[in-house]
Amino acid sequence: MKIDKTNTHLKNRLAGLLDKRSIYNEPFAIPFEPEIFPLSVRSLFPDARQIFLEIGSGYGEFTRENALRNPAAGIIALEKKRHRIAGSIREQKVMGLQNIRWMVVDINWFFDEIFEDNSFDRIIINFPDPWPKKRHHKNRFISNALLSSLSRMSKPDALLEFATDYFPYLSDTLSILEISPQWKNMHGRGRILSTIPGRPVSFFEQQKRDENLPVYFLQFVHARG
Numbered sequence: 001m002k003i004d005k006t007n008t009h010l011k012n013r014l015a016g017l018l019d020k021r022s023i024y025n026e027p028f029a030i031p032f033e034p035e036i037f038p039l040s041v042r043s044l045f046p047d048a049r050q051i052f053l054e055i056g057s058g059y060g061e062f063t064r065e066n067a068l069r070n071p072a073a074g075i076i077a078l079e080k081k082r083h084r085i086a087g088s089i090r091e092q093k094v095m096g097l098q099n100i101r102w103m104v105v106d107i108n109w110f111f112d113e114i115f116e117d118n119s120f121d122r123i124i125i126n127f128p129d130p131w132p133k134k135r136h137h138k139n140r141f142i143s144n145a146l147l148s149s150l151s152r153m154s155k156p157d158a159l160l161e162f163a164t165d166y167f168p169y170l171s172d173t174l175s176i177l178e179i180s181p182q183w184k185n186m187h188g189r190g191r192i193l194s195t196i197p198g199r200p201v202s203f204f205e206q207q208k209r210d211e212n213l214p215v216y217f218l219q220f221v222h223a224r225g
């Protein structure tokens with residue numbers, strides 16, 4: 001087959017493939033290879049005092065700042081967009097951080113199988129895509145199935161943090177969490193926070209704050225047992 005080297009669409013696709021390889025050769029990236037699952041997070045961070053999971057890390061500003069402020073923690077960040085992870089790793093190197101590992105994965109396709117039981121001390125979901133239309137709600141991160149998976153992967157007393165600017169999503173998430181036997185609102189039933197002092201600010205949170213829009217946080221603790 002003759003390749004048209006002026007074809008930008010083809011060039012972009014090839015660049016995407018090379019990008020994928022370049023991520024997988026990175027020491028900070030977790031390769032998506034079937035034989036590594038379920039993953040022992042301890043093996044990734046043998047000396048970490050705590051292990052955090054962040055879902056939908058985007059460009060990784062929050063992840064890196066969180067890693068900087070918690071040097072004794074190991075952080076695993078999941079994100080479906082490869083170029084966002086490639087950029088995140090580049091910035092991680094500039095900052096000289098050793099305590100983050102990244103995985104390119106679409107958690108709606110593959111999640112429950114990734115991690116061993118009892119892996120995480122803290123789980124962070126910052127500004128997930130809100131999917132406002134009812135027929136798209138199935139694409140949202142938060143569901144009973146996801147909360148059960150997170151419960152299995154969480155240590156007793158692990159913290160689950162959820163942030164959004166979209167009130168209907170907040171309200172639906174609060175309803176699901178409040179009736180879940182596995183999670184307990186650490187501030188009391190129905191409590192929503194408008195800020196968490198000292199918490200790093202994610203890219204999307206900064207955008208909303210710059211637009212003077214309200215943002216909402218939930219903090220739930222994993223029930224023992």
Ligand SMILES: C[S@@+](CC[C@H](N)C(=O)[O-])C[C@H]1O[C@@H](n2cnc3c(N)ncnc32)[C@H](O)[C@@H]1O
Binds near residue numbers: 204
């Ligand atoms: C609105 S952005 C928020 C990014 C970041 N957490 C922040 O607050 O700045 C949502 C992120 O979740 C990622 N995402 C959406 N659906 C996903 C999925 N099914 N699996 C993994 N990542 C996903 C998107 O690619 C995007 O980077």
